[in-house]
Amino acid sequence: MATDALLFYAFAGVTVIGALLVVSQKNPVYSVLSLIGAFFGLAGLYVGLEAPFVAVVQIIIYAGAIMVLFLFVVMLLNVPREDAAEWDRSHPLYRPMAVRIGAAMAVLLALELGWALSRATDIGGAVNAEPNERISSVAELGEVLFTRYMFAFEVTSILIIAAMVGAVVLARKRQE
Amino acid sequence: MISGQLDAVIPMLCVTLAGLVVLLAEAFRGRDERMPIGGLAIIGLLGAGAATMLLWDSGAEDSFGVVSADKFGLFVNLILVVVGLLTVIFSSQTIERDKLPAGEYYAVMLFAIVGMMLMGQATDLLVIFLALETMSIAVYILTGMRRDQQQSTEAAFKYFLLGAFASSFFLYGIAFLYGVTGTTNIDAMSTKIAAQAMSANPMILLGVGLLIVGFAFKIAAVPFHMWSPDAYEGAPTVVTGFMSTGVKAAAVAAFVRVFLKGLDPLILDWAPVLWWIAAATMIVGTVVGVAQTSVKRMLAYSSIAHGGYILAGLIAGNEAGKAAILFYLAAYALTNMGAFGVIALLGTRERANDDLRDYAGLWHSHPGLATLMTFFLLSLGGFPPTAGFVAKWYVFSAVIGATETGSIDTAAATGGYTLAIIGLLSSVVSVFFYLRIVVMMYMTDRDARPVPPPVPAIAMAGLIISLIGVLYLGVLPTRLIDFAQASISTIF
Numbered sequence: 001m002a003t004d005a006l007l008f009y010a011f012a013g014v015t016v017i018g019a020l021l022v023v024s025q026k027n028p029v030y031s032v033l034s035l036i037g038a039f040f041g042l043a044g045l046y047v048g049l050e051a052p053f054v055a056v057v058q059i060i061i062y063a064g065a066i067m068v069l070f071l072f073v074v075m076l077l078n079v080p081r082e083d084a085a086e087w088d089r090s091h092p093l094y095r096p097m098a099v100r101i102g103a104a105m106a107v108l109l110a111l112e113l114g115w116a117l118s119r120a121t122d123i124g125g126a127v128n129a130e131p132n133e134r135i136s137s138v139a140e141l142g143e144v145l146f147t148r149y150m151f152a153f154e155v156t157s158i159l160i161i162a163a164m165v166g167a168v169v170l171a172r173k174r175q176e
Numbered sequence: 177m178i179s180g181q182l183d184a185v186i187p188m189l190c191v192t193l194a195g196l197v198v199l200l201a202e203a204f205r206g207r208d209e210r211m212p213i214g215g216l217a218i219i220g221l222l223g224a225g226a227a228t229m230l231l232w233d234s235g236a237e238d239s240f241g242v243v244s245a246d247k248f249g250l251f252v253n254l255i256l257v258v259v260g261l262l263t264v265i266f267s268s269q270t271i272e273r274d275k276l277p278a279g280e281y282y283a284v285m286l287f288a289i290v291g292m293m294l295m296g297q298a299t300d301l302l303v304i305f306l307a308l309e310t311m312s313i314a315v316y317i318l319t320g321m322r323r324d325q326q327q328s329t330e331a332a333f334k335y336f337l338l339g340a341f342a343s344s345f346f347l348y349g350i351a352f353l354y355g356v357t358g359t360t361n362i363d364a365m366s367t368k369i370a371a372q373a374m375s376a377n378p379m380i381l382l383g384v385g386l387l388i389v390g391f392a393f394k395i396a397a398v399p400f401h402m403w404s405p406d407a408y409e410g411a412p413t414v415v416t417g418f419m420s421t422g423v424k425a426a427a428v429a430a431f432v433r434v435f436l437k438g439l440d441p442l443i444l445d446w447a448p449v450l451w452w453i454a455a456a457t458m459i460v461g462t463v464v465g466v467a468q469t470s471v472k473r474m475l476a477y478s479s480i481a482h483g484g485y486i487l488a489g490l491i492a493g494n495e496a497g498k499a500a501i502l503f504y505l506a507a508y509a510l511t512n513m514g515a516f517g518v519i520a521l522l523g524t525r526e527r528a529n530d531d532l533r534d535y536a537g538l539w540h541s542h543p544g545l546a547t548l549m550t551f552f553l554l555s556l557g558g559f560p561p562t563a564g565f566v567a568k569w570y571v572f573s574a575v576i577g578a579t580e581t582g583s584i585d586t587a588a589a590t591g592g593y594t595l596a597i598i599g600l601l602s603s604v605v606s607v608f609f610y611l612r613i614v615v616m617m618y619m620t621d622r623d624a625r626p627v628p629p630p631v632p633a634i635a636m637a638g639l640i641i642s643l644i645g646v647l648y649l650g651v652l653p654t655r656l657i658d659f660a661q662a663s664i665s666t667i668f
Binding site: 101112115117120148156158159165 | 192199242243277280283287288290291300302310313314316317338341378379381386389445449
């Protein structure tokens with residue numbers, strides 16, 4: 001048990017530090033690299049949860065494929081280093097505003113936690129009498145995906161087609 | 177119908193099919209060929225409406241495991257079909273004027289409606305989340321569709337960022353609830369929570385709190401309303417109408433189902449939190465609305481305040497409260513679509529014409545539009561004999577009824593009476609800004625500004641249909657109230 005807890009905190013630490021580095025780095029390439037670190041931490045957490053398939057997918061798809069795309073985009077667009085002076089007040093991502101929104105969200109989460117803890121009388125009590133069923137192997141995962149979660153799986157396709165149409169509409173060149 | 181299993185999703189299938197057909201039609205359209213693409217959308221929506229009616233009459237309660245064709249969901253479906261039809265009718269002028277890509281516009285709008293319908297019908301938190309995302313992503317796109325306007329792009333971007341935050345809160349909440357109860361199914365969750373008396377567990381309260389944040393964002397309740405005035409102002413006006421009615425109806429439907437069914441055993445924990453949110457929403461929406469000079473922005477704040485009134489029904493939590501929410505959504509959808517429809521018709525390519533001054537002397541240039549707008553504004557303010565009056569009366573009588581029967585806490589300041597009084601006072605204050613537009617239209621002389629464009633006949637017909645609905649619900653509300661009561665009796 002002690003090793004479990006130790007590994008959990010180690011991977012959780014990697015994830016949180018990675019995520020913090022993503023937002024604090026000035027150079028976008030470093031941000032992307034930190035994000036890969038955070039994804040590796042997450043993959044470690046998934047292994048701890050006995051979900052090896054999700055862990056592998058996390059690394060192959062997120063840390064691998066998607067982050068490589070990110071890196072290429074960052075490099076091809078030649079995104080400059082963020083510089084405070086360049087943040088124009090009218091920019092929609094005007095920096096102090098982004099920081100303020102982030103701070104507001106953090107306060108919100110803290111308030112939530114405070115509320116939940118203040119109302120709770122049984123901290124550390126049994127959470128779920130019967131443990132959730134474990135779906136860890138690829139075969140089991142495939143089975144529930146195409147039986148119990150079939151509908152959810154199909155709905156995702158509508159979500160994706162809407163997002164694709166939107167990406168094309170918003171990104172294509174103006175015809176005029 | 178086809179097979180018992182698929183019945184529940186037929187309305188959604190109709191709309192999805194229409195969306196795909198619209199996309200294909202656009203793809204095969206010649207460069208300058210004109211095609212009645214809006215007509216295809218209307219056919220799909222009418223099909224969905226017809227399917228909903230058939231399911232209603234057949235009394236089929238069958239489900240897909242995660243989707244249920246119960247009367248509650250079907251009622252919301254009908255509201256969404258009406259919202260969709262009105263949006264399509266008002267859109268043609270906007271599309272022509274702002275040179276929006278018609279095929280993509282209608283397709284994305286239809287996909288948004290699919291997401292909304294699914295939110296009303298889903299009985300599983302996972303599917304509700306997917307529905308929420310489908311709806312939200314489609315609406316972000318619609319908001320940013322006017323790419324030549326910086327304001328529109330900025331609005332879409334802000335909406336997208338804050339919406340993404342809200343979705344992550346929502347998902348986090350689902351994760352906690354799943355962790356504690358071991359299920360994402362709303363019914364199973366409710367029995368489990370009741371059986372194991374888990375209200376003392378901090379994890380489940382954390383999950384409930386995160387879900388409240390996620391839903392409150394989507395219905396633009398204070399203090400999670402920051403995105404809405406900007407997004408409403410920046411979006412094309414027709415889309416604003418669609419967002420303020422459709423998104424709100426869908427989010428409220430899911431909110432009611434999750435909280436009054438799945439999390440009902442915890443009502444003593446979450447009702448006080450919602451009390452504060454509802455009170456703040458009514459007050460802030462009204463007070464800040466008074467200070468606005470843009471009519472669109474003013475109606476955005478009015479829409480925030482209306483979210484507060486709907487939440488009051490949710491807090492009441494009794495039979496009357498649930499039925500009142502459904503009635504309110506229907507009345508509000510018709511009224512707000514009408515009001516935003518009028519604003520959309522007044523805009524030109526160069527200017528949105530949504531400043532309060534632009535309404536000066538509208539009565540002289542567009543007597544028809546001015547009359548319609550007057551009725552819609554009176555309904556928003558809650559004057560008899562309009563739908564808005566009955567809706568507000570119904571919600572507040574539900575709150576008072578719940579207080580009298582003791583189902584909500586009567587003690588302390590956060591009682592039902594206080595909430596009803598706050599609601600009534602804020603309605604009275606809101607009348608000020610609705611009537612200000614009316615005074616502008618009738619009693620102020622037109623200055624040198626250009627006269628707004630003439631109104632196409634079909635849009636006028638849409639407005640008149642909304643007006644008939646608003647007056648019908650205001651004068652003879654019993655029929656719809658009966659329907660609303662029948663709807664909630666099937667699921668709670």
